[in-house]
Amino acid sequence: MPPSNLTLQPVAFSKPRLSAATSGLLPEPALQAVKAQVLLAQPRGFCAGVVRAIDIVERALELYGAPVYVHHEIVHNGHVVQMLRERGAVFVDSVDDIPLGAPTVFSAHGVSHAVVARSAARGLQVIDATCPLVSKVHQQVQRYAQQGRAVLVIGHPGHQEVIGTLGRVPGARLVSSVAEVQALQFAPDAPLAYVTQTTLSLDDTRDIIAALHERFADLQGPDTDDICYATQNRQAAVRALAAEVDVVFIVGANNSSNSARLREVAQQAGVPAFLVADESGVDPAWLRGARRIGVGAGASTPEVLVQRVVQRLREWGAGPVVQLPGLEERISFRLPLALIERAA
Numbered sequence: 173m174p175p176s177n178l179t180l181q182p183v184a185f186s187k188p189r190l191s192a193a194t195s196g197l198l199p200e201p202a203l204q205a206v207k208a209q210v211l212l213a214q215p216r217g218f219c220a221g222v223v224r225a226i227d228i229v230e231r232a233l234e235l236y237g238a239p240v241y242v243h244h245e246i247v248h249n250g251h252v253v254q255m256l257r258e259r260g261a262v263f264v265d266s267v268d269d270i271p272l273g274a275p276t277v278f279s280a281h282g283v284s285h286a287v288v289a290r291s292a293a294r295g296l297q298v299i300d301a302t303c304p305l306v307s308k309v310h311q312q313v314q315r316y317a318q319q320g321r322a323v324l325v326i327g328h329p330g331h332q333e334v335i336g337t338l339g340r341v342p343g344a345r346l347v348s349s350v351a352e353v354q355a356l357q358f359a360p361d362a363p364l365a366y367v368t369q370t371t372l373s374l375d376d377t378r379d380i381i382a383a384l385h386e387r388f389a390d391l392q393g394p395d396t397d398d399i400c401y402a403t404q405n406r407q408a409a410v411r412a413l414a415a416e417v418d419v420v421f422i423v424g425a426n427n428s429s430n431s432a433r434l435r436e437v438a439q440q441a442g443v444p445a446f447l448v449a450d451e452s453g454v455d456p457a458w459l460r461g462a463r464r465i466g467v468g469a470g471a472s473t474p475e476v477l478v479q480r481v482v483q484r485l486r487e488w489g490a491g492p493v494v495q496l497p498g499l500e501e502r503i504s505f506r507l508p509l510a511l512i513e514r515a516a
């Protein structure tokens with residue numbers, strides 16, 4: 173792919189060190205092939221909701237001391253979870269596994285009413301790290317339900333955020349495809365409302381919403397969707413990146429919805445794209461013949477993992493590393509009042 177006229181910012185990286193443990197893994201023909209520039213998407217990595225959630229666990233550990241219990245992975249990234257585990261966080265899948273009265277953090281993905289009620293019944297000292305943009309969706313579904321509307325949640329089955337949102341109002345239904353819209357059993361004039369998971373693909377969601385509008389006359393929803401600023405910005409950045417490169421690596425966990433969507437965005441732009449948890453996931457065979465390599469990262473991916481992937485590429489001969497121009501996000505969310513008051 174020929175280089176474009178984009179203004180690229182050089183990114184400073186330390187001199188690559190070839191080690192037996194890394195360069196030794198690369199077969200000689202592939203090593204010769206990695207003479208490619210590395211382009212970084214901007215923005216990439218942590219969003220404001222993830223920064224806040226991690227901050228909440230760290231501050232809770234300082235204020236209460238270890239252990240602090242966390243309901244599900246605080247954010248979908250194994251490296252972040254392990255770092256917090258080493259500092260004394262204990263991750264559980266059910267609040268029933270938490271000792272009575274213990275300090276407990278709800279993850280950034282939010283929880284159902286049942287989890288809130290069960291936590292209260294067990295006297296847990298809850299600090300809610302639900303992203304404010306997910307809380308906004310919870311408020312939306314409650315408002316729609318109070319208006320007597322059946323609530324449809326557009327999202328991926330089994331995702332923690334979707335489970336939490338579905339559990340905010342009785343009878344909420346999950347819709348994850350246009351085919352599922354066609355299969356809905358409501359009358360054409362039934363009062364309905366929809367919300368969306370915050371980390372969906374913009375394109376896929378648009379199709380589902382359009383299908384809902386085609387079938388149902390009395391349908392309410394947000395102006396467009398609930399896909400958050402961070403998801404939209406990262407998808408736009410990866411779309412721009414994909415237009416410039418021969419292969420894209422998205423650094424992110426397998427269970428990270430927004431990272432998986434980023435890989436799809438690059439693929440839909442016609443570029444081979446791979447989701448890698450860290451540098452160990454990069455297969456040198458994917459680099460063969462590439463003249464420009466793109467690297468992006470999901471909203472729950474620490475920048476250090478991006479740097480480790482880039483470092484591995486440089487050890488294999490790739491470089492220089494440049495950052496594409498893009499949005500600089502300046503959004504931050506306030507910590508929960510309960511945490512601020514306890515710290516005072």
Ligand code: SF4
Pocket residue numbers: 219220221222280303304305306370371400401402403430471
């Ligand atoms: Fe909040 Fe969006 Fe980040 Fe999810 S991806 S934590 S909704 S800002």
